[in-house]
Amino acid sequence: DAGVTQSPTHLIKTRGQQVTLRCSPKSGHDTVSWYQQALGQGPQFIFQYYEEEERQRGNFPDRFSGHQFPNYSSELNVNALLLGDSALYLCASSLIFSQGATEAFFGQGTRLTVV
Amino acid sequence: RKEVEQDPGPFNVPEGATVAFNCTYSNSASQSFFWYRQDCRKEPKLLMSVYSSGNEDGRFTAQLNRASQYISLLIRDSKLSDSATYLCVVNIGYTGNQFYFGTGTSLTVIP
Numbered sequence: 001d002a003g004v005t006q007s008p009t010h011l012i013k014t015r016g017q018q019v020t021l022r023c024s025p026k027s028g029h030d031t032v033s034w035y036q037q038a039l040g041q042g043p044q045f046i047f048q049y050y051e052e053e054e055r056q057r058g059n060f061p062d063r064f065s066g067h068q069f070p071n072y073s074s075e076l077n078v079n080a081l082l083l084g085d086s087a088l089y090l091c092a093s094s095l096i097f098s099q100g101a102t103e104a105f106f107g108q109g110t111r112l113t114v115v
Numbered sequence: 116r117k118e119v120e121q122d123p124g125p126f127n128v129p130e131g132a133t134v135a136f137n138c139t140y141s142n143s144a145s146q147s148f149f150w151y152r153q154d155c156r157k158e159p160k161l162l163m164s165v166y167s168s169g170n171e172d173g174r175f176t177a178q179l180n181r182a183s184q185y186i187s188l189l190i191r192d193s194k195l196s197d198s199a200t201y202l203c204v205v206n207i208g209y210t211g212n213q214f215y216f217g218t219g220t221s222l223t224v225i226p
Contacts, residue, residue, distance in 0.1 A: 031212065042121070042202055042218040043159065056213050090158060094212050102206070103149060104214045106158040 004093045006107035013081050013114050021076040021110045023091030032074035033104065034066060035090040043090055049074050050096045081114045088112075116141050121203050121217030129225050132193045136220045138186040138203030147206040148179055150188045152199045153219065159202055162188075193224045 005024045013019050025032050031050045035043035045058035049068035068074045078085055088111050092104040121138045128134050140148075148165040163170065165177040165186055176189040186203055203217035 033214065035216070042119075042216040045213075045215060048213055088156075092214065094214070096212060102147070102212055103161045103164065104204075104212070106160070108158050111156075 004091060004105050004107035006089075006091050006110050008110060009108065010111045011113070013112065015081055015083060015114055017081050018077065018079045019081060019112060021078075021089050021091075021112070022073065023076070023093075023107055024073045025091075025093035026105050029093040029095055029105070030072055031094050031096040032068060032072065033092040033094070034074070034076045035092060036060070036085075037088040037090055037109075039087075046076070055096075078112075083114050086112060086114045117217075118142060118207065118215040119203055119205050119217040121220050123218050123220060125221040125223060127223045127225055128193055130193055130195060132224075133189065133191050134193060134222060135190075136188045136201055136203070136222075138188075138217050140184050140186070140203075140205045140215075142205070142207050143184065145184075145205045145207050148186050149204040149206070149214075150175075150177060150186075151202040151204050151216075153202055154199050159204075159216075162201070190222075193222075195224050195226060198222055198224045
């Protein structure tokens, strides 16, 4: 089991550019959630995808969008990048419904630097 | 109001000390609770789930108080390898599993 995989691991972009980050969930999981973690902060929920639809969204502008594919993998797109978008972007894989407590599994993250 | 609130610390403790972290959550419908550990520049990893009856895993003890919407983590006999950020995580799962994180509490264990 490869666990949660994210690509790329590091990325440098210029202000105003667009970026696409990718995530493959853990085998058997159907839900992908994306988080932004700024330096010294906890992960902030961006949105969650299930059945190829955005189910829940955190307090992030429309510049942040996503997609989920039939194989459950997901993309996070950020348009018109700002310096403040520099952060570690984490993908979390889980089941949307489960009996009892369930944990979220994280990928190693994509470190995005906007210059 | 944030879904999950934590004291960010930092906590600097000597080896062998006992240290406790606290966390509160705002949504009374929250269904499950976790402590995650995050090492510098790494992804968060599950440390332990938190059950209503309280649970222990070696030197680590987690407690949940649903009435007060409060979660705690106790680490006994701290080791240098315990140095990390500890994240309180709440699953607000009434429409499906959805996880919210606290800001994390930084722990440094000093020789």
